[in-house]
Amino acid sequence: MRQKMLLLAAVGFGLLAFALTYYQINFERRKALGMTKEVTLIKVTRNMSSGEEIKESDMAKYHVKRFKSALRYTKEIRWNQKLKLIGRKLLYQVRKGAILEWDDIETSGASRRSGLSAAIPTNMRAISIAVDATTSVTGLIQPGDWVDIIGTFRFPEMKGDKAFDTLTLTLLQRVGVLATGTNTNNSPGMVNGRRVVQRGYNTITLALFPKEVEMIIFASQKGRLSFSLRNHETTEIEKDLQSVNFKYLQENIKKYTKDREDKLNKRRY
Secondary structure, eight states: OHHHHHHHHHHHHHHHHHHHHHHHHHHHHHHHHHTEEEEEEEEESSOBOTTOBOOGGGEEEEEEEEEGGGTTTOOBOBGGGGGGTTTOBBSSOBOTTOBOBGGGBOOOHHHHHHGGGGGSOTTOEEEEEEOOTTTTTTTTOOTTOEEEEEEEEEEEOTTSSSOEEEEEEEEEEEEEEEEETTEETTOOEEETTEEEOOOSOSEEEEEEOHHHHHHHHHHHHHSEEEEEEOOTTOOOOOOSOOOBOHHHHHHHHHHHHHHHHHHHHHHTO
């Protein structure tokens, strides 16, 4: 009788675990779907060469979901903009089924003169910040990426004396990169028929809101700014962040290790 009860309990716990797992999977799925939006893009109906003029018959609808946060910076062309493409020439070879981007289209003289300003999102501003190999993630940050801005400063300690304390904190999260050096999404070079991006730059250009411009320029003059590169689909804003100085690090290093272990374990299952 006891073994039967234990068996029933085990089956019950198994069903409960299955139900909880199923609920969690569906919750995460609904959450991900809530961050996406269906858009209608343009795909090419045949292989096309550089310099060819685009005809209406060369374009077809392509329905796809995209993260809402990425739509502001995407170069993909929407179906409702197809009339702007008819008669325009391709800059590069495009294969059948490929999604058309503005980078693929030859620009008019007026569009060339507009330069970077055409890529700045409405109501935002572009500023350039000096970087080196370390702060730019070894030069791997590229136009279209998302970064967090971290500042390190030396502040007077709050004791009224002349001692200084070094402090590191995250200033802004999920900032769009418009350019690295003189390279933008609209100006890639070509090597053996493939587009390549510039390395070895010493500035990156960011899209910021006006109030953020003031803060970041001030911070760049008073301390050292570093940039952490995000996965393009990571849209969350971390709210549980802290300012780190030596005392905080000394007191919380074990907690950092435990938190990291817990997060890594969760990713495995």
